[in-house]
Amino acid sequence: MTTTTDLRGSVPGEGSRTGPGGRAMLALILLGQFMAVLDVNIVNVALPTLRTDLDASGAGLQLVVAGYTIAYAVLLITGARLGALVGHRRMFHLGLAVFTAASLACGLAPSVWTLVLFRFVQGAGAALLTPQVMSMIQRDFTGAARARALGLYTAIVAGGVVVGQVAGGVLVSADVFGAGWRTVFLVNAPIGVLLLLAGPRVLPPDGRAGRVSLDVPGLLTLTPAVLLFVVPLILGHELGWPVWGWASLAAGAGFLAAFVAVERRVTARGGRPLLSAGALRAPRMVPACVAILAGPGSWGTFLFTTTLHLQGDLGMSPLESGLAFVPCVIAFGLVGLTWQRTPARWHRRLIPAGFAVAAAGYLWVGPLAGGGVAYEALTAVIGLGLGVMSIIMTAALEHVPAGDAADASGLLLTMMQLANVIGVATIGTLFLSMAEGSGSTRHAEYGTGWALAAVALAGAAAGLLLARRPRAGAQ
Known part of the structure; x- marks a missing residue:
């Protein structure tokens, strides 16, 4: 049964x-x-x-x-x-x-x-x-x-x-x-x-803390790993992707490998690693992390590139360009606050469906880049699709042990920040390059829309894993 x-x-x-x-x-x-x-x-x-x-x-x-x-x-x-x-x-x-x-x-x-x-x-x-x-x-x-x-x-x-x-x-x-x-x-x-x-x-008030220790070796390897990875992604385009940026990315990969080795050693000795294995092994945590990378990554990049377009070819003021996203925020919040009222069997299935809706919306970013009511309606469609982020986070945390909640929350939030940085550094660079080459932000919206749609489809694939029927005996 x-x-x-x-x-x-x-x-x-x-x-x-x-x-x-x-x-x-x-x-x-x-x-x-x-x-x-x-x-x-x-x-x-x-x-x-x-x-x-x-x-x-x-x-x-x-x-x-x-x-x-x-x-x-x-x-x-x-x-x-x-x-x-x-x-x-x-x-x-x-x-x-x-x-x-x-x-x-x-x-x-x-x-x-x-x-x-x-x-x-x-x-x-x-x-x-x-x-x-x-x-x-x-x-x-x-x-x-x-x-x-x-x-x-x-x-x-x-x-x-x-x-x-x-x-x-x-x-x-x-x-x-x-x-x-x-x-x-x-x-x-x-x-x-x-x-x-x-x-x-x-x-x-906080209860009595359990036997929790701060993993100093893990901290000393993870911090430079993230720092060496994030800094060149943020500053790379502005500075013309200098050699030191690529060297920093390579060094970051080296520190990440060192972090993995250190954490394995800490675990083998019976210690508490900075990122607990319990949080990573929780059912659906890995596909949830992939979906979180795809969601905020495409969302943050869409806000970045669209703001430049609204203030570029469409000549809007900063305030006007910000207000143009109001339909998107309303749609996003509507899904986040009402999905619990749907039948339980729909919950996880909404995740790949939402990403598919967002992907379809991204494909129309270029054709509707002239602005107007249709463009604002399009932002609402994208917000509607990505409103499933709350379902992803609920699914990710559903089976995380209480003792690993802090590690899981830190992991998910870090994924969100890195997703924004990676999205803006890659697809944002594509947008800026196309805009500079053509002299038109509207032209750049076409290429950006296709790239964002591809990211959203990757999120849909991860969502299909999250929507899989639980094994017999699973909670």
């Missing part, structure tokens, strides 16, 4: 945090997550005024944008392990405090290089903060409550990227108190302070 696994949980609501206390906790941690995601892109539309105000070079501007992402991606898995080591609530508060202080420092920065420094610190704070959000959802919510929380979480993670562009345009255009670009950073300070004051009253 076959069974159907309901991703909402086999015992909906049992043991979950519900009522005002649970809702207040979820609102607080998701707002912290939202600020961290928002700051990935919120600075983009402020770059022209920032360049003028601080007399910044192109490399300096690139590092203002990239510094945050670099620190964020490099330290996410370490942040997850530190949460398990000292307590998720404590680490959430520490990360939030670092993020808030660094945001204030960014807003008051007297030069571009001090701003770059504080952006790295801000990214480090976000890396300490964000893994605790998923870990606390995994720890304190079960059944239908967990599924709803994960749906909101995924909508925040993906939607925050677009909202960052819109919010940046609004804040810079408003020019509150003549602060100009500084408002995109200063806005975080009062919100962060309020969350820090509310946290001790809303977040449940």
Whole structure:
């Protein structure tokens, strides 16, 4: 006899945090997550005024944008392990405090290089903060409550990227108190302070930590591996893909091999590796990681290239180009918040179907690149397809042991950041090259659409593995 696994949980609501206390906790941690995601892109539309105000070079501007992402991606898995080591609530508060202080420092920065420094610190704070959000959802919510929380979480993670562009345009255009670009950073300070004051009253106390240790050898090999991989991908196109970039990628591969060897040795000696085997061996974790690479990778690249097109050939302002993505965000959030109401047997099948819809939408990016209502409707179709990200994350975490939740959350978040970097560095470079060669961003949209469709189809293939019927006896 076959069974159907309901991703909402086999015992909906049992043991979950519900009522005002649970809702207040979820609102607080998701707002912290939202600020961290928002700051990935919120600075983009402020770059022209920032360049003028601080007399910044192109490399300096690139590092203002990239510094945050670099620190964020490099330290996410370490942040997850530190949460398990000292307590998720404590680490959430520490990360939030670092993020808030660094945001204030960014807003008051007297030069571009001090701003770059504080952006790295801000990214480090976000890396300490964000893994605790998923870990606390995994720890304190079960059944239908967990599924709803994960749906909101995924909508925040993906939607925050677009909202960052819109919010940046609004804040810079408003020019509150003549602060100009500084408002995109200063806005975080009062919100962060309020969350820090509310946290001790809303977040449940950490229990006694188990026997968790920080894998220092793993940290010392994984950190340079990610850093050497991410930096050339972010800066490569801007600097013309110099030789040092390729050497950095090769060195990154060497450190990654060393990391694998170190982790095997730690496991063989009975230690706790930085990335636990339990998290990697959890059913569907590997295909879920592939799908996550395809989802945010194509999504982030679509936002990047389409924003350039809207502000290029179509001549939109930063605010107008940000608002053009509103239908996409609404459609994405609609799927993320309502998929649990569909029959249980549909849940995993929605994943490959969603990627197929997104792939079909990407194919029309070029033909409809003239703008107008049809183009905005197209963004809604793509958002509708990629709204299955919350289902992917729920499926990935469904069978992860509670003790491995921190490692799994750090892995998934790192995959999301790397997916954005890889997508923009590869397909984004294709777009820029085609635009420069033809003198038209509309022409570049054709090639970009085909490439994004191919990535979405790879996600659909991974989704088919996630949709496979569970083996007999599986939960």
